[in-house]
Amino acid sequence: MKKVEGEIREIKDETHDVKTFRLKPEGSIDFTPGQYCLVSIAESEEHKGVRKPFTYASSPTKGYVELTIKKIGEFTTALHDLSVGDRLVLDGPRGESLNFDEDVKEDVVFLAGGSGITPFISAIRYAIDKELENHMTLIFSNRTKDDIIYKKELENVNKRSGFKVVNTLTDEWPKDWEGETGLLDEEMVERHVDSLDEKLWYICGPPPMIDAMEDLLLGKDVPEERLRYENWMIPGKGD
Numbered sequence: 001m002k003k004v005e006g007e008i009r010e011i012k013d014e015t016h017d018v019k020t021f022r023l024k025p026e027g028s029i030d031f032t033p034g035q036y037c038l039v040s041i042a043e044s045e046e047h048k049g050v051r052k053p054f055t056y057a058s059s060p061t062k063g064y065v066e067l068t069i070k071k072i073g074e075f076t077t078a079l080h081d082l083s084v085g086d087r088l089v090l091d092g093p094r095g096e097s098l099n100f101d102e103d104v105k106e107d108v109v110f111l112a113g114g115s116g117i118t119p120f121i122s123a124i125r126y127a128i129d130k131e132l133e134n135h136m137t138l139i140f141s142n143r144t145k146d147d148i149i150y151k152k153e154l155e156n157v158n159k160r161s162g163f164k165v166v167n168t169l170t171d172e173w174p175k176d177w178e179g180e181t182g183l184l185d186e187e188m189v190e191r192h193v194d195s196l197d198e199k200l201w202y203i204c205g206p207p208p209m210i211d212a213m214e215d216l217l218l219g220k221d222v223p224e225e226r227l228r229y230e231n232w233m234i235p236g237k238g239d
Helices: 074-080 114-130 151-157 186-192 207-219
Strands: 002-015 018-025 036-041 052-055 065-070 087-094 108-113 136-142 163-169 200-205 227-231
Touching (some): 018 087, 052 114, 065 114, 108 114, 163 186
Antiparallel strands (some): 002 018, 002 087, 036 087
């Protein structure tokens, strides 16, 4: 692990409370999709010594690093107030539980809740760039349509061979909504995934969602070693 300083080159509004920051690091960052780093604001007196974990959202195949950050507290609000040209310090990479790389040969299912999508968009982008042969299914749970991060990009991913993206909305949805509605459950999973015990499962979202999905999959005879999950209060969800 090492500390690398990077300049913010671009800021993109993903949703009403989520932004993606593209940085040009001063040195190389050798990370694996699914890993995270500890982020601090360079030369900030107000937040001196404050470091929070955020997942790398970009693919390591790129010459830049992207962090997608939801505004949920004091530090993330300070990040959202930054501008192009400001600098961040990234300490990493860290983490192993959600790692995905070329050594993974199984077909993969990603179960994501809200900003728990970030490690999986890195893996999806990596798989596309590397032209990997894994079939990938993403089931993505959000409260409303306006909360869907990477919405347009995921629509394009869904058109690619070998990829399937399923959105479900839990709180409200428009009359013309064609996706799923309600919380992730057994019927929804079985509608979109076959041969559950043969897939490699990645789960990232609120703790109740992770617990429910773990119980569901183990109850369907999915081997425990095929489950990879991370509580969203750890990497990628700093406040």
